[in-house]
Amino acid sequence: MQTVGVDVGGTNIEVGLVGDDHEVLGNAKQNTPVEGPDAVLDVIADLVAEVGGDPVGIGLGIPGVVHEGRALTVPNLPGWGDPVDLVGGLSDRTGLPVVLGNDGNVGLLGEWLHGAAKGHDDVLGVWLGTGVGGGLVLGGRPYLGSHGAAGEIGHVVVRDGGQLCGCGRRGCVEAYAGRRSMQTAVRALVDAGRETTLEQLRIDKGKESMTSSVWEAALEDGDDLAQEVFATGVDALGVGIGAVLNVLDVDLVVIGGGLAEKLGSDLADRIAESTRPWVMRPSPDLRFCVAALGDDSGVVGAAALSRSSVIAG
Amino acid sequence: MQTVGVDVGGTNIEVGLVGDDHEVLGNAKQNTPVEGPDAVLDVIADLVAEVGGDPVGIGLGIPGVVHEGRALTVPNLPGWGDPVDLVGGLSDRTGLPVVLGNDGNVGLLGEWLHGAAKGHDDVLGVWLGTGVGGGLVLGGRPYLGSHGAAGEIGHVVVRDGGQLCGCGRRGCVEAYAGRRSMQTAVRALVDAGRETTLEQLRIDKGKESMTSSVWEAALEDGDDLAQEVFATGVDALGVGIGAVLNVLDVDLVVIGGGLAEKLGSDLADRIAESTRPWVMRPSPDLRFCVAALGDDSGVVGAAALSRSSVIAG
Numbered sequence: 001m002q003t004v005g006v007d008v009g010g011t012n013i014e015v016g017l018v019g020d021d022h023e024v025l026g027n028a029k030q031n032t033p034v035e036g037p038d039a040v041l042d043v044i045a046d047l048v049a050e051v052g053g054d055p056v057g058i059g060l061g062i063p064g065v066v067h068e069g070r071a072l073t074v075p076n077l078p079g080w081g082d083p084v085d086l087v088g089g090l091s092d093r094t095g096l097p098v099v100l101g102n103d104g105n106v107g108l109l110g111e112w113l114h115g116a117a118k119g120h121d122d123v124l125g126v127w128l129g130t131g132v133g134g135g136l137v138l139g140g141r142p143y144l145g146s147h148g149a150a151g152e153i154g155h156v157v158v159r160d161g162g163q164l165c166g167c168g169r170r171g172c173v174e175a176y177a178g179r180r181s182m183q184t185a186v187r188a189l190v191d192a193g194r195e196t197t198l199e200q201l202r203i204d205k206g207k208e209s210m211t212s213s214v215w216e217a218a219l220e221d222g223d224d225l226a227q228e229v230f231a232t233g234v235d236a237l238g239v240g241i242g243a244v245l246n247v248l249d250v251d252l253v254v255i256g257g258g259l260a261e262k263l264g265s266d267l268a269d270r271i272a273e274s275t276r277p278w279v280m281r282p283s284p285d286l287r288f289c290v291a292a293l294g295d296d297s298g299v300v301g302a303a304a305l306s307r308s309s310v311i312a313g
Numbered sequence: 314m315q316t317v318g319v320d321v322g323g324t325n326i327e328v329g330l331v332g333d334d335h336e337v338l339g340n341a342k343q344n345t346p347v348e349g350p351d352a353v354l355d356v357i358a359d360l361v362a363e364v365g366g367d368p369v370g371i372g373l374g375i376p377g378v379v380h381e382g383r384a385l386t387v388p389n390l391p392g393w394g395d396p397v398d399l400v401g402g403l404s405d406r407t408g409l410p411v412v413l414g415n416d417g418n419v420g421l422l423g424e425w426l427h428g429a430a431k432g433h434d435d436v437l438g439v440w441l442g443t444g445v446g447g448g449l450v451l452g453g454r455p456y457l458g459s460h461g462a463a464g465e466i467g468h469v470v471v472r473d474g475g476q477l478c479g480c481g482r483r484g485c486v487e488a489y490a491g492r493r494s495m496q497t498a499v500r501a502l503v504d505a506g507r508e509t510t511l512e513q514l515r516i517d518k519g520k521e522s523m524t525s526s527v528w529e530a531a532l533e534d535g536d537d538l539a540q541e542v543f544a545t546g547v548d549a550l551g552v553g554i555g556a557v558l559n560v561l562d563v564d565l566v567v568i569g570g571g572l573a574e575k576l577g578s579d580l581a582d583r584i585a586e587s588t589r590p591w592v593m594r595p596s597p598d599l600r601f602c603v604a605a606l607g608d609d610s611g612v613v614g615a616a617a618l619s620r621s622s623v624i625a626g
Contacts, residue, residue, distance in 0.1 A: 145562025146435040147562060149559075149596070150562040152560060157591060158470060160472050160475075167593055240556075242470065247449070247464065247469060247560070249457070249462040
């Protein structure tokens, strides 16, 4: 049986055709349109056609809260203020049954079924992208919360009264460690007279925004400003992940998303180092790693969501 | 079948004889000795003898991490630096089998089995005492974490670089909302020339420290300094509970411990109010309440722990 997994991020949409053993048989990728939900659904439908195969359903991971099959809010995509009928819209375009999940949750689901979190009972997933998402496996099963909104480690407040976050609050982890926030910080510092190669690297790579590959290049170049802003993000992640570990006592933290894919285990090591001082009683087995499936975690998890839903009828 | 529940706090030790339907058949209470574990075990054994009855076992809730039946750390009790054989020590003194639990966890367990959290699948318990403890019920069962250290909402950091906490970190919820921290703050402000009735109320009531009843009296009197320090604690609780709700999306928050027992639903309402601005997507069913069993939550939960252990053999 083949199913399609779709991972809608603030920057890219990735679509993969996935087989019975969670193997990705083919994939396709495009920038996320900024014109709103219809444009996003059109792109997804095109990408689904492009990967082809003989899928029996589609799983769709989105950066928002999903409850009882509906998307409640999608804060990091422009024009998505009102609830949108994503299931109906994509089903109409493709003729396939569609199930929804949160991007951080399906990302960790992919890693738990077929990647770095396989066999672990208590796992925190931290997904670094345009924003900072996350997912949880607790007591040996995915934990979604009472109405599907669990895992939002990006909105753990680490500095009450601190930097403004896209969610309208101050001092959230995402306000320091989300790529959009880091870009805002960089531009403010450039306006204040600081120098950086980040903007030129962005232009050279033909990117609309400072993507993970832009950050990777600037950090490799030893760009001071990039290192400084990035270090502030890693610090905030450490405080926030530490707080979550004090409450949840998991023994595995999986770091996913574009930055994890680019920076690899060095990133997991840096985040581990910035987290440890904040953990009261780290599990003796506490370990940090990056997603083993790289860019494909979300696609694999979303496809698995579709598979379970098709099997369950 | 009767079992004994013991709730060891930083201020008091409470012991209760508990029946099959979680009813407290008798109880007894003493100040927590400051001379270390042996003195504490002696007092517990005296109190167990005092409540009498025909118990088949003892459940012991302590303010520390419990893993595989052993107490790993007990940070809020003086002289408890090294791991202590509490099970053997109390078993020798009473001739009864003893099982250990964390105080916040057993407090919430009591409320979940027989109090305010009965029938709820996803619950955060916040226990306000000398420190700030907590417990979790997730997906319809108590969640203890990978090595028993879950639930430490007191050590969620809300102000990176903020006030020093008893755990050695800065900016933890407990550094603002624990009674010991609030007392430290009051005394520092008095040294700086501020006035308060808290110290006189403490002396009048014959208390060693500013207990919940001392705070209750000062807040009722409209003491400015008490209100200010207390409001700072409630603010920190709001930020910390909000962070946890963003990660866990539970729909019930139970506030327990001495302050909850004294201040009642007004306290739950105040904490709800200070939490709501920090929650990204509150569950439509989100509710805050105080422990229905009052002082007895921990005793009932600890006795239940003993009951399950005796039944399981």
